[in-house]
Amino acid sequence: MLKYANPTLFMGLAGRLIPWTAALGLGLIGVGLYMSFLGSPADYQQGESVRIMYIHVPSAWMALFIYGVMTSAALGTLVWRHPLADAAQKAAAPLGAAFTFVCLFTGSMWGKPMWGTWWEWDARLTSMLVLFLIYLGLVALWRTIEEPTRAAKAAAVLTLVGVVNIPIIKFSVDWWNTLHQPASVFRMGGPTIHSSLLWPLAVMSLAFTFLFMTMHLMAIRNEILARRVRRLSMEAASRGEAGPRAVVRGATA
Amino acid sequence: MRALKSLFLREIRLARRIGGGGATGVVFFLILVSIAPFALGPDLNLLSRIGPALLWIAALLATLIGLDRLFQADAEDGSLDLMMTARTPLELVVLVKCLAHWAATGLPLVIAAPLFGLMLAVEGEALWGVTLALLAGTPAITFIGAIGAALTASLRRGGLLMAVLVLPFTVPVLIFGVAASAAARGGTVPFWTPFSILCALTLLAVAGAPFAAAAALRHGRE
Numbered sequence: 001m002l003k004y005a006n007p008t009l010f011m012g013l014a015g016r017l018i019p020w021t022a023a024l025g026l027g028l029i030g031v032g033l034y035m036s037f038l039g040s041p042a043d044y045q046q047g048e049s050v051r052i053m054y055i056h057v058p059s060a061w062m063a064l065f066i067y068g069v070m071t072s073a074a075l076g077t078l079v080w081r082h083p084l085a086d087a088a089q090k091a092a093a094p095l096g097a098a099f100t101f102v103c104l105f106t107g108s109m110w111g112k113p114m115w116g117t118w119w120e121w122d123a124r125l126t127s128m129l130v131l132f133l134i135y136l137g138l139v140a141l142w143r144t145i146e147e148p149t150r151a152a153k154a155a156a157v158l159t160l161v162g163v164v165n166i167p168i169i170k171f172s173v174d175w176w177n178t179l180h181q182p183a184s185v186f187r188m189g190g191p192t193i194h195s196s197l198l199w200p201l202a203v204m205s206l207a208f209t210f211l212f213m214t215m216h217l218m219a220i221r222n223e224i225l226a227r228r229v230r231r232l233s234m235e236a237a238s239r240g241e242a243g244p245r246a247v248v249r250g251a252t253a
Numbered sequence: 254m255r256a257l258k259s260l261f262l263r264e265i266r267l268a269r270r271i272g273g274g275g276a277t278g279v280v281f282f283l284i285l286v287s288i289a290p291f292a293l294g295p296d297l298n299l300l301s302r303i304g305p306a307l308l309w310i311a312a313l314l315a316t317l318i319g320l321d322r323l324f325q326a327d328a329e330d331g332s333l334d335l336m337m338t339a340r341t342p343l344e345l346v347v348l349v350k351c352l353a354h355w356a357a358t359g360l361p362l363v364i365a366a367p368l369f370g371l372m373l374a375v376e377g378e379a380l381w382g383v384t385l386a387l388l389a390g391t392p393a394i395t396f397i398g399a400i401g402a403a404l405t406a407s408l409r410r411g412g413l414l415m416a417v418l419v420l421p422f423t424v425p426v427l428i429f430g431v432a433a434s435a436a437a438r439g440g441t442v443p444f445w446t447p448f449s450i451l452c453a454l455t456l457l458a459v460a461g462a463p464f465a466a467a468a469a470l471r472h473g474r475e
């Protein structure tokens with residue numbers, strides 16, 4: 001397992017994995033969408049709008065899961081100083097922001113007919129918004145610091161500081177008794193949600209996980225390639241022989 | 254210990270001599286407070302209700318102003334390198350620098366808060382509540398901000414980025430600070446409940462932030 005920490009071996013492994021994860025992700029999305037829109041009953045209280053949940057809940061889980069991935073990559077950066085961990089961190093941040101945005105957006109769409117409001121400053125919504133802002137801050141930090149290893153370390157420190165928000169999001173519905181409904185799937189004493197609704201949710205969550213894996217692997221590969229291009233063009237510039245563009249063309253040829 | 258004391262005095266002296274330090278912060282605080290009635294209309298009932306919240310937002314922004322120079326100025330003239338190679342642990346250096354920064358910019362805000370509160374028709378118990386809450390909460394803002402300042406120390410124009418990085422993390426301080434100020438006006442929650450949580454947040458920031466900021470500084474200088 002550890003030998004794939006070598007970027008070149010990782011590139012090969014990722015290249016072999018991506019078609020499989022992509023096929024699994026897309027196939028499961030197809031099945032999951034069929035199950036959530038056609039194969040499952042409407043809720044007796046919420047009617048058809050319950051189907052928003054099949055997008056909303058998996059993206060919320062992904063938003064937290066990606067932060068977990070980013071946190072372990074941040075530890076990899078700070079403790080083992082591994083370039084692959086840097087790339088994994090950098091690739092995860094925009095994906096996390098996107099899933100968090102989908103979660104907030106679909107939640108807002110569901111909230112209007114159900115709660116009668118697009119937005120409510122309740123604990124779960126607010127802490128999720130803070131997570132979104134932290135993701136955006138990380139993306140901004142990555143874009144501002146030019147040197148990749150220094151950017152990775154700064155982002156890692158910020159990521160580890162931001163971990164405090166994750167338990168707040170998870171337990172916000174238990175600690176504060178507010179509008180957002182409490183946990184109904186992962187809770188003591190089993191899920192309180194009917195199995196006809198639970199199955200599409202499970203398939204969609206799996207699909208989102210594979211989709212994230214595909215995009216994450218692709219983004220890590222891009223990042224490694226971008227770094228190689230950067231290093232090659234810097235070497236060429238220091239030799240003073242060719243402009244960066246010429247080297248990039250040479251690298252791909 | 255002597256090194257830390259002289260560092261504290263140096264920071265205070267620098268803050269006083271360069272750019273007005275605390276005084277500019279207080280003037281900015283005053284401007285923010287006086288802009289609000291123009292935006293909201295001079296309705297004293299409304300102002301008195303949202304006054305504590307306005308004071309908190311103004312204090313939050315005024316504390317962040319100038320925080321981006323906390324390590325940047327030292328990084329530019331090389332004194333940061335001296336501090337990092339010194340025998341004194343960098344964490345303690347960060348702690349002392351933050352304390353000095355708070356004493357030079359945060360404390361004047363707290364002292365000025367009762368005066369500005371009167372302008373927003375915050376009176377009596379509520380005024381003391383918000384002042385006490387600011388006294389307990391502004392150190393947390395300074396220390397959390399120090400992490401952002403350390404992350405952006407080597408950047409040319411890190412000010413805006415620092416605010417973007419830091420402001421999400423100040424949300425809990427703002428929530429419990431405003432909750433304590435609101436509780437002081439009377440209500441179902443006693444003042445001490447949110448106030449104790451606010452104090453806990455400050456202690457947590459004072460204890461934890463120097464380590465994060467020192468780590469960020471070390472990694473930023475490699």
